[in-house]
Amino acid sequence: MTTDQRKESWSTAEEEIMQATYRALLEYGYAGLSISRIADELGKSKAAIYHHYDTKDDLMITFLKFTVDRFEETIDTETGDEPVEDLKHAIEELLPLQRDEEQRRLQMVLVSLRSQAVTNETFREQFTQIDKQLAATIRSIVDRGIDEGTFRDIDSSRVAEHILATVNGAMYGRTTTDRHNTAAAARVSLVSYIDTELKRHS
Amino acid sequence: MTTDQRKESWSTAEEEIMQATYRALLEYGYAGLSISRIADELGKSKAAIYHHYDTKDDLMITFLKFTVDRFEETIDTETGDEPVEDLKHAIEELLPLQRDEEQRRLQMVLVSLRSQAVTNETFREQFTQIDKQLAATIRSIVDRGIDEGTFRDIDSSRVAEHILATVNGAMYGRTTTDRHNTAAAARVSLVSYIDTELKRHS
Known part of the structure; x- marks a missing residue:
């Protein structure tokens, strides 16, 4: 799909957080998502996530872009x-x-x-x-x-x-x-x- | 819409909790729903809700039926x-x-x-x-x-x-x-x- 929107480029750490969020969302649903659960999926501490994202809302906005990129690629x-x-x-x-x-x-x-x-x-x-x-x-x-x-x-x-x-x-x-x-x-x-x-x- | 499913009949207290949940959902979204926020909308204590529903999940299952009834009525x-x-x-x-x-x-x-x-x-x-x-x-x-x-x-x-x-x-x-x-x-x-x-x- 052609798009005018710039694709994000993801660092390895960010990409891993995105993949962990993806798995946690599939398991718990959006309403059941928490930084704790994402950290568990990631196998790291919550601090490792807060290092990149100030709040859960920040993380979810980034995750939205990540998912939309994946959709557009498919x-x-x-x-x-x-x-x-x-x-x-x-x-x-x-x-x-x-x-x-x-x-x-x-x-x-x-x-x-x-x-x-x-x-x-x-x-x-x-x-x-x-x-x-x-x-x-x-x-x-x-x-x-x-x-x-x-x-x-x-x-x-x-x-x-x-x-x-x-x-x-x-x-x-x-x-x-x-x-x-x-x-x-x-x-x-x-x-x-x-x-x-x-x-x-x- | 004709349906084989039995419609719930709601007590006034339950109906008020359902209406408060409806308003809280429109304001905060499903992921932002909590018993506290529903209690605030209701203008009562959380205990007034827990008197009828053991958990938030119980409340949401009942709310699902309430909303589906409304949809079918329309x-x-x-x-x-x-x-x-x-x-x-x-x-x-x-x-x-x-x-x-x-x-x-x-x-x-x-x-x-x-x-x-x-x-x-x-x-x-x-x-x-x-x-x-x-x-x-x-x-x-x-x-x-x-x-x-x-x-x-x-x-x-x-x-x-x-x-x-x-x-x-x-x-x-x-x-x-x-x-x-x-x-x-x-x-x-x-x-x-x-x-x-x-x-x-x-």
């Missing part, structure tokens, strides 16, 4: 020159039919962090930015399809929001319920929608 | 005999174009609670149940439309998951980002999809 929305295939590829990246364990854990962490956006402005800005970029990527593929005559002359913004809402909602559902096959069902229906409604029938 | 998916209109009505209930302040707050609380489902089995079961019921309601409307010949002979399960994912994702996005017009855009596209792809063109 998403490859590079486009080719076939709008239909590019759109399907973007959907596949955002909503794989099968998730490997690493993808599953990353989505668990993202859903935990994103819930903080309900009351925390910094988190909210970060997820606003992510969704804005994803919607823009999808819309630009649709616009190209319309220009080339592959897609009907539809409202590309609306279609982009529809696709983004569907992939986000399916990911959210799969991460917060035991309904494991529903994300794949939603995706198949979404792709069929692209094939039948978006494509110009000539 | 959703009217009673169906008529016009599948297209019934489907649009269900989508309108789940994803209003404009939310009033009470709907906005309820969704903030639901997103906060739902994030606990990532690591907490009780929360996970509850949200699994909610999504299962919503998907079944949507699917039954689509099935009726197919039987009556209003809809094409499509896979109603897939379409139901697509619609549910879109409304959940749009609600999630609107509650966790500053992108306020996107939910309406997604909904307009979803309704257009129903009109053009689902309906049999005679």
Whole structure:
């Protein structure tokens, strides 16, 4: 995923704290996170963490950036020159039919962090930015399809929001319920929608 | 929303604790909730809460049921005999174009609670149940439309998951980002999809 945001570069010590926070969050949830538990995961003292971060809030803001970087690295929305295939590829990246364990854990962490956006402005800005970029990527593929005559002359913004809402909602559902096959069902229906409604029938 | 789950009946004291928890959650987020803060909102001592709930976890499980009851009360998916209109009505209930302040707050609380489902089995079961019921309601409307010949002979399960994912994702996005017009855009596209792809063109 291309982004204007500068990626952090992490020292070994910071990277280890981030990895420990990741594991602690998966084990205890966001509400159960504490510097003590992160220090336990790290196998070091709390002082080793406070050396880098003044407060838990500081640590969590850094952890948010760390996680978002990981998410952006996993998403490859590079486009080719076939709008239909590019759109399907973007959907596949955002909503794989099968998730490997690493993808599953990353989505668990993202859903935990994103819930903080309900009351925390910094988190909210970060997820606003992510969704804005994803919607823009999808819309630009649709616009190209319309220009080339592959897609009907539809409202590309609306279609982009529809696709983004569907992939986000399916990911959210799969991460917060035991309904494991529903994300794949939603995706198949979404792709069929692209094939039948978006494509110009000539 | 019709449901097989028995609604709790709440004593005045319990109802007041639930309302205080609701306000404290909106102010501090789930991770910032404590019995102290809920007691402050309640204007009573912590003992007044511990009289009813042994632990914060007990209180939160009860609060989950309280919030789900409120959600189910606000959703009217009673169906008529016009599948297209019934489907649009269900989508309108789940994803209003404009939310009033009470709907906005309820969704903030639901997103906060739902994030606990990532690591907490009780929360996970509850949200699994909610999504299962919503998907079944949507699917039954689509099935009726197919039987009556209003809809094409499509896979109603897939379409139901697509619609549910879109409304959940749009609600999630609107509650966790500053992108306020996107939910309406997604909904307009979803309704257009129903009109053009689902309906049999005679």
